[in-house]
Amino acid sequence: MPELPEMEAWRRGLAEPVSAFPIAKAGPAHIATLKTFDPPLASLEGRRFRGVERRGKRLLFPTDDGELVLLVHLMTAGRLKALAAGESGPKQPAFAIEFVGGSKLVLTENARKKRAGVWLLTPAAAEAEVAHLGPEAIDLDAAALAEILRSDSRRLHPLLRDQRAIAGIGRAWANEILHAARLSPYALSTDLEDDEVARLATAVHDELSRGLALREAGAGDDRTYRVHDKLGKPCHVCGTPIARVDFEEHTIYYCPECQTGGRVLKDRRMSRLLR
Numbered sequence: 001m002p003e004l005p006e007m008e009a010w011r012r013g014l015a016e017p018v019s020a021f022p023i024a025k026a027g028p029a030h031i032a033t034l035k036t037f038d039p040p041l042a043s044l045e046g047r048r049f050r051g052v053e054r055r056g057k058r059l060l061f062p063t064d065d066g067e068l069v070l071l072v073h074l075m076t077a078g079r080l081k082a083l084a085a086g087e088s089g090p091k092q093p094a095f096a097i098e099f100v101g102g103s104k105l106v107l108t109e110n111a112r113k114k115r116a117g118v119w120l121l122t123p124a125a126a127e128a129e130v131a132h133l134g135p136e137a138i139d140l141d142a143a144a145l146a147e148i149l150r151s152d153s154r155r156l157h158p159l160l161r162d163q164r165a166i167a168g169i170g171r172a173w174a175n176e177i178l179h180a181a182r183l184s185p186y187a188l189s190t191d192l193e194d195d196e197v198a199r200l201a202t203a204v205h206d207e208l209s210r211g212l213a214l215r216e217a218g219a220g221d222d223r224t225y226r227v228h229d230k231l232g233k234p235c236h237v238c239g240t241p242i243a244r245v246d247f248e249e250h251t252i253y254y255c256p257e258c259q260t261g262g263r264v265l266k267d268r269r270m271s272r273l274l275r
């Protein structure tokens with residue numbers, strides 16, 4: 001699942017290729033991928049993108065005349081790629097844009113159920129589409145984070161992933177951040193001491209920055225993540241095997257030594273059934 005570091009690395013990589021030439025042809029688009037029909041996709045043709053912006057996990061491609069914004073949300077399995085003129089790409093992309101001169105932007109989604117989405121919007125509609133998102137995770141300072149944590153008593157892992165509270169973090173980076181902050185994924189946001197809030201703020205910034213630097217250098221998941229999806233592998237700090245627990249519909253990875261005082265967390269779905 002691409003999160004803030006992955007989307008920001010894509011944004012930086014796509015900015016130049018998508019704005020170099022005017023749009024020659026917008027589409028085709030898979031019926032499940034294109035979420036809007038007015039304005040029609042063809043209204044992009046002849047215009048040029050100004051560049052790429054990012055809000056949380058979404059990318060926005062505004063036209064340089066200020067009239068349209070193409071918004072892309074990749075969800076779990078969507079991937080974006082810029083193809084040079086003549087470079088071969090996927091036979092049936094979920095969405096494609098061809099630029100004058102033959103270069104392309106293609107969206108693929110290697111999943112049976114198409115969940116990634118593309119919206120063509122006016123700037124006002126694009127703004128409304130992202131208005132529910134919380135502040136950008138990578139820009140949060142300790143004071144702003146403290147306010148979010150104290151506004152509602154919630155467990156840290158689901159709170160960090162809530163896009164309305166903080167934009168850009170999903171389950172992988174929530175695992176990495178909580179490990180770096182040495183905090184339990186089940187800790188309640190309102191129970192944190194000031195030094196723990198400060199540690200969490202530092203971890204959010206440092207882990208997302210580490211992820212962005214690695215993704216920009218082309219690193220894959222295995223080299224990028226140190227905790228996420230590392231069940232049984234030694235913790236990079238203390239050597240304890242990384243543990244896993246199911247919480248609601250998500251799987252959480254953590255180090256029992258570094259994060260929970262040696263305690264193994266209980267599966268919340270199971271404990272709810274037994275209660």
Ligand SMILES: [Zn+2]
Nearest residue numbers: 235238255258
């Ligand atoms: Zn550890």
